[in-house]
Amino acid sequence: MPGPLAAQEKRHDDLITDSYENCKEDKTFDVPASPVKRPRSIKSCAWEWEEVEIDIGWGTLRGKARGSGSRLVLGLHGWLDNANTFDLVAPSLPEDTRFLSLDLPGHGRSDHFSPGFIYDPRGYAGAVKKAMTAYGWERFVLLGHSMGAVVGILYAAAFPEDVEAFISVDIIKPWSSQPDKYASLFKKYFDQYFDNENKASKPPLIYEEEELVTKTIEGSKSLDERGARILLQRGARKTEDGKGLVLLRDLRVKAFFIGFMTYEGWLELARSIECPLLILKATEGHYYNETQETYNVVLAAFQENSRHFSYKEVEGKHHIHLTNSEIVSGYINNFLRESNVALLNGASIVA
Template sequence: MPQSPVHAQENKDQQVQYSQEHHPKMENKAWEWEEIEIDIGWGTLRGKAKGSGSQCMLGLHGWLDNANTFDLIAPFLPEDVRFISLDFPGHGHSDHFPPAFIYDPRGYVGSVKKAMTTIGWNRFILLGHSMGAVVGIIYTSVFPEDVEAFISIDIIKPTSYAPEKYATQYKKYFLQYLDNEKKAAQPALVYDEEELVRKTIEGSKSLDDRGARILLQRGARRIEEAEGLILTRDLRAKVYFIGFLSSEGWIEIAKAITCPLLFIKAKEGHTYSSAEEIKAMLSAFKQDCKHYCYYEMPGKHHLHLTHPKPVAECILNFIDECKSILQTGANDSVN
C-alpha cells in the first residue's frame, strides 16, 4: 500500500500528563477481526487484522502475551487504518522457533522484518507494548525507512548490564533456556480455566480478570480429553531475555531513531532502569525526533487492557498530529 514519506520537521518536545479532554472521534465501533497467516520461510506467523486504507499500523505484544493484547484499543482506531496485531514466534497461534533457535528480541526483529517484506508493507506505524516495544525500538533504529512513527506502551529503556556482567548473565540465560528446552519436550500442563485465569493475573501483577481472559482466548487451547486448558506458547520463550545490551548501547539505538515518537508510561508500571538511565534514554530519543510526545497516566503495566479508552485517545491524538507531519512531507516531495 502506498505510504507518504516522512520529511524532517522541527522537533516538538512535549512531556505532559494525560488530560481528560476527549478526542472528537473517540468511538467504540463494532467490528470483527480477520485472521491472517504470513509464511516467513522457516514457519508461519499468525495474527489478526482489521480496517482498510492506505495507512498501515503494526501491533506487537508483550512478553508471553499475544495478538489479543490490543483487542480493547483496536475498536477506537480509524476505519482508514489497516491494523495488524501479530503473534511473535512461540506465542499465540504463531509457529515456534525451530529447535536450538534462541528466543530474544533480535530474533523477533528478524521475524517481523520477514513478515513485513512478505506482505509488502514498506511504511507503517509501529505500536508495541512491553517486549513488543523493545522489539519496536530495535526495529525502528535498524530499519528507519520502514517506520513512519513509533508508539511505546510502558517501555522507555529495557534492563541493561555493564559489559563485565555479560558472562554471568549469559550463563544464567543459557542454563535456563536449556532447562526449559527439556521441559518443553514433556507433556504440557493442563489447567482448570479459573485456575489459569488466576495464575495469569498473579503472574502479570498488572492484569485484571477481563484482560487475563482476553489474552487466554488466544494464549490457551482446550484439551477435551483432559477436560482443561494448555498454554500455546513455547516454554523456551519464557526465558528472561533482557540485558543483552549495555546502557550505552541502548542510548545509541535511541539516538538513531528520528521518526515521530509517542511514549505512554503507566504511573504504576514496570521500571527496568534507574531514573538517571531513563532520563538519558528519553533525551536520546528526543535528540533528532521529528515529533515527540510523552504521557503518564494511571494504571499498571497492562494499562492498555485495564484502561483502554485513555490509551486509545492518546494514540488517536498522536496519529492526528503525525498525519499533518506526513502530509507536509508529501507536499514537500511533490514540490
C-alpha cells in the first residue's frame, strides 16, 4: 500500500532536471491554448505526489499517486518510459479523482522480471492485475499511452469487471503478424532478448545529463526537452561518485515485443470491449504496419460494442500527452464527465 521510499527518493532527487524539478515551490509550466476550455497553466510539482509500492509476490511494482477522490484512475506508461509520463495531465484531472501512475515491470523504479522471464504486454497485464488486486482497487478508469494502452486493451478485454472506462493515447492497435511469420519473428525477438540479457550483466553505461537528455529526445522521435527531463527524473539516477547518470530500466525490455497476435485477433479484442472508450490519436503518431484503411476497421470494431465511444485527433507526435498536454487533458476530462453520464444512464453514445 502507499508508503514513502525514503532512500530511493533521496537517490533520485539528486537528479536535477531543469524547470520540472525546480517547480517544487510554486512554479507552473505555460501550456498552449486549447479548443477545450482549461486553465492556462498546469502545475506539475514533485511534492504533490506520494510514492506507492505494491508487493505482487515475485517482486514489487512502484509508482506514485495523487488526489483523494472516489473515482479511481490508473495510468500505464509506454515502452521504455515510466510513471512520470502523466505528470502534465494528472494535475488537471477532476478533483474527485484518485490517480495512480505505475512503473511497469523493468521500468522506472519497479522491480525487474526474474531472469528468463519474457517481457511483453501479456506479462505486464498479469502484473497489473496482481497489483490492482493487492492494492484493493476493484473498479477503475484505465489510462494508457502506447504500450500501456496495448496492456489496457488486453486488460479491458480480459477483466471487463475491473475497467469502468478506458482511455488510449496514440494506440489503436500495435504490430500484428500472420502465423506464417511467427517463427522468424520469435527468433528475432529471442536473439535481441539474449543479447540484451548479456549486456545487462555488465556494468551499465554512464552518461552526462545533457547527453542523456539529447539521446532520450532523439531515441523517442516524439519528445521535446521538457518531456525528456520529466521522464529522466524517474528513469535515471546518479552514479555513486555523482559524476554521471545511469538508466534504471531493465535492458531486456529493449527487445521490442513482437506482433504476438494476428490482425483478426486484435479486431476481436476491440469488439470485446464494452466499457466507455476514448482514443486519442496523434496526427503524426505511429501506424506500425497498418494503413489508415485497416486502422479504420479497427476503430469501427472498438465502436461496435462500447457503451460510449469517442475518437479525437491531437496535433503532434507520439508523446502528445507530454507535448500537447493541455488539449489532451481537456479531452480526457470531457470524456470522464460524459462517460460517467453514460454509465449512469445506461445509454450508448458516440462522440
